[in-house]
Amino acid sequence: MHARPRGAFRTLLRTAALPVLGALLITALPGPPASAASTLTNPGFEAGASGWSTYSATGQTSASFTEAGGHSGSTRLTHWSSSAYKVETYQYLSGLANGSYTLSAWVRSSGGQNAAYLALRNCGSAEQRTDLPPTPNGAWIRLVTSVRVTGGQCTVSVNSDAGAGNWINVDDLTFTSGASGLGVKGVDVSTLKKSEDRGGVYRTAGGVAGDPVALLKSAGANYGRLKVWVDPADGYNNKARVLQMAQRIKGQGMKLLVDFHYSDIWADPGAQTKPAAWASHSYSRLTTDVYDHTYDVLNALKAQGTPADMVQIGNEINTGLLWPEGSTDNWDRTAGLLKSGIDAAKAVSSSTRIALHLAHGGDNDLYRWWFDNATARGVNFDVIAVSFYGYWHGALSDLQANLDDVSARYGKQVMVAETAYPFRLDSEDSHENIIDLPGELVSGYPASAAGQAAWLRDVMNVVEAVPNGRGLGVVYWEPTWTAVPGNGWDPTDPSSGNGWENQALFDYNDRLLPAANWLNHR
Numbered sequence: 152m153h154a155r156p157r158g159a160f161r162t163l164l165r166t167a168a169l170p171v172l173g174a175l176l177i178t179a180l181p182g183p184p185a186s187a188a189s190t191l192t193n194p195g196f197e198a199g200a201s202g203w204s205t206y207s208a209t210g211q212t213s214a215s216f217t218e219a220g221g222h223s224g225s226t227r228l229t230h231w232s233s234s235a236y237k238v239e240t241y242q243y244l245s246g247l248a249n250g251s252y253t254l255s256a257w258v259r260s261s262g263g264q265n266a267a268y269l270a271l272r273n274c275g276s277a278e279q280r281t282d283l284p285p286t287p288n289g290a291w292i293r294l295v296t297s298v299r300v301t302g303g304q305c306t307v308s309v310n311s312d313a314g315a316g317n318w319i320n321v322d323d324l325t326f327t328s329g330a331s332g333l334g335v336k337g338v339d340v341s342t343l344k345k346s347e348d349r350g351g352v353y354r355t356a357g358g359v360a361g362d363p364v365a366l367l368k369s370a371g372a373n374y375g376r377l378k379v380w381v382d383p384a385d386g387y388n389n390k391a392r393v394l395q396m397a398q399r400i401k402g403q404g405m406k407l408l409v410d411f412h413y414s415d416i417w418a419d420p421g422a423q424t425k426p427a428a429w430a431s432h433s434y435s436r437l438t439t440d441v442y443d444h445t446y447d448v449l450n451a452l453k454a455q456g457t458p459a460d461m462v463q464i465g466n467e468i469n470t471g472l473l474w475p476e477g478s479t480d481n482w483d484r485t486a487g488l489l490k491s492g493i494d495a496a497k498a499v500s501s502s503t504r505i506a507l508h509l510a511h512g513g514d515n516d517l518y519r520w521w522f523d524n525a526t527a528r529g530v531n532f533d534v535i536a537v538s539f540y541g542y543w544h545g546a547l548s549d550l551q552a553n554l555d556d557v558s559a560r561y562g563k564q565v566m567v568a569e570t571a572y573p574f575r576l577d578s579e580d581s582h583e584n585i586i587d588l589p590g591e592l593v594s595g596y597p598a599s600a601a602g603q604a605a606w607l608r609d610v611m612n613v614v615e616a617v618p619n620g621r622g623l624g625v626v627y628w629e630p631t632w633t634a635v636p637g638n639g640w641d642p643t644d645p646s647s648g649n650g651w652e653n654q655a656l657f658d659y660n661d662r663l664l665p666a667a668n669w670l671n672h673r
Contacts, residue, residue, distance in 0.1 A: 189246040191307065194324040196226045203228075203242050211236040214311070222257040222291050222322035230267075230311040231318040241308040244326065249275075251330035253297045254307055255616070259286045259320040262595035264313040269294060269321075272308055275301030279673070283319055284609035285595025290548035291322075295616045297331040297673060331615050332673045335461075335566055335624025337374030337408060338367050338656075342632045344396055345387045349637040354661045363631050366663055367656070368403040371671030375400035376408040376568070376626050378466065379448055381426035382415050385642040390448050397457040406460040408626070409452070410508070410568075411445060411492065413465060413472050416642060420469040420510050423477065434476040434484055438491040441473070445495035453499055462503055463568070464492035467510040467538055469517060479524070486528035493531060504533040508568050512537030513549030518557050526561060534623060535561065536568035539610065541593040542586055551613045558621040566623040567614055571630075571654040572606035573598045574666070579634035579659045582648020598653070604666035611672045630656030630667070 192202030196217045205215040214232040221227040230238055252271070260267055262285025272278040281296040298305065309321050343351075343363060353363035364375065377396050380388045393409065400407050412418040415426045425432075429440050449459055465472040471479040477488045489507070496503050507525065511517055522535065535557050539550050550567075558565045576587045576598045586592070596602040607627060614622040632638070632651045639647030652659070656667045 189244055191242060191244070191324055191326050194326075195221060195224045195322060196228050197221070197224045199226065203240055205238060205240050207236070207238045209237050211238055214238040215240045220320070224322070227320045227322040228309065229318060229320055230309070230313065232313070232315065234315050235313065237312045239308055239310045240321075241306050243304070243306050245304040247300050247303050247305060248328075249301050249303065250328060251297060251299050252305065252326060253295050253329050253331045254324065254326050255293060255295045256309075256324045257291045257293050257322050258283045259289065259291055260284065261316070261318045262287070264311060264317045264319075266310065266312040267317075267319050268310050269296050270308040270310055271296050271298035272306050274298045274305035275303075281612055282605075282608060284547055284605075284612070286546075286548065287594040288546045288548065290546060291320075292548050292551055292613065293616045294612055295331045299330075331620070333611060333615055333622065333624040335374050335408075335626065336371055336611075336670045336672055337376055337624065337626035338372045338630050338670070339376035339378070339410075339569070339626055339628045340364060340367075340396065340400070340631050341376070341378040341388055341410075342629055342638060344392055345385070346631060346633060346635045346638045349635045351631070351633055351635040351638065352661050353631065353657055354663065356663045356665070358660075358662055362399075363657070364399050364403050364405075367630065367667060367670065368405055370663065370667040371669070372405060374406045374408055374460075374624070374626065376410055378410040378412055380412055380415050380642075381444060382428060383642045384415070385645070387642065390451060393448060394451055394455060394457070397452055398455070401457040407452070407457060408461040408463065408506075408568075409449065409459040410463040410466055411448075413441060413444070413492075418465070418472065419467040423468070423470065423472045423474045425473050429473070434487075437473055437476055438487055441488050441491040442495040445492045446499060449496055449499040449503070458500055459496075459503055461506055461534065462496045463506045463508045463536060464489050464496070464532075466508055468507070469509045469511065469521065479521070482524045482528065486525060486530050489525065489530050505531070506534040506536040506566070506568065507532045508536035508538070510538040511544050512539030512567065513545030513553055515549075515553040515556055518553055519560070522557060522561055533563065535563050535565045537565070538569040539567050540570060541572070541596070541606065542591050547609060547613050550610070551616070554614065554617050554622065558617050558619070564621045564623040565614070565617055567610055567625045569626060569628040570607070570610050571628045571651075572596060572603045572666075573653045574600045574603040574658065574664055575653050577653070579652050580636070580648045582639065582650055584653050585650040586654065600658070600665050603654075603664060604669060607666045607669045608672075611669060615672070627656065627670070629654075633657055633661065634659075
């Protein structure tokens, strides 16, 4: 992510998939049927309602029905009514071996409901839910929900508490052994120390001042991300500052992701500026610079007892790094610089995971082109990391399609290394926010505390659903970058403002926002 003024964004296409007349209504049953199977019956609804039951506390069982237009077959489950409704469609399973199970389903939703979710309940452990995201582009999204069965039985449930005209589609369910979840639930706190040094204060949701790293850890964060600049003008985000912040992150029992920019300032697809000290160096010398800088920072972290658990070799390197020498106009040189950084990281610790990070996380053509070139040149890595900001990078279905494809194509775990969303549009300081207009928002996600929380929740759910356990996790970008005078976007200009405070996880009263609670995602 870069913090320059607002750029172009993509407007999501708004479509609707309203139910049709003549749908096949599901028979209402007050509880589990008299007999049950250990596998789902009619999981694609091709036999209409057979095997499924419905319940409505308000007597609106007709809001659950099957109709034409399935995900892979000809039929789907729909919840819809012309008046407000509450309805559950469920199937009771018994004879299960105890252990972990995962429910998978393809879904679409109008959004706007009080609640719309998949659930696994009565399984002998805590009920597990996954909320359906709004899908204004009409695309199907795969979701998963995982639970531990301890009593040999479980109920698979699809639920709606909705207003008039709200709808969901559900199809192609599976219920299989195995667990899902996210290993990385991270926060990028790169600007935090400068904020605190300039007077920044952070509080619990109840208003009690505290250490923001500890507050985010308590909310569920298990990874801290720190960017490294070589010689920044303001003296922050350099080696010494990273060492200090690493102690705080590790002191909270969190893991550490180090993000090398190989620059003195922001590096992103539009700018990969060489550090001033390296400006006149040849390509050969730059490979040495990359190795030495990477080794120096990581070895110092290791020496003080705070080793990096994961390392990014470059930041949003769609177009390469260290321009012009490392531009993807010359892929052999791009690969050479990447290999130099990777070799240095592995020399410090062979167990450190290597991530390669691009922006535009919904652009599958970009990712195939980039990683085909990298792998063809023997660039070895562990994780494909993406930036995904919905107001710029497309729909959640685009993110899912890309993550699913590249995780399978390259046999790697994938993660969203940067995402965020606004909880309001107005600025707290005099600097224009990067996202500050209603037309820039993702359809279905208002600029509110609830909208921000839903965005983080739904991005995490998409990553969790990547097949074969390859969805590693999500990092929220700069949750502590609040509007503190002197902590603006430009390290060369102390008077520069902050265009990000409306996307932080602390509100304009410095209080932790509800979105932070999704860091406790399973």
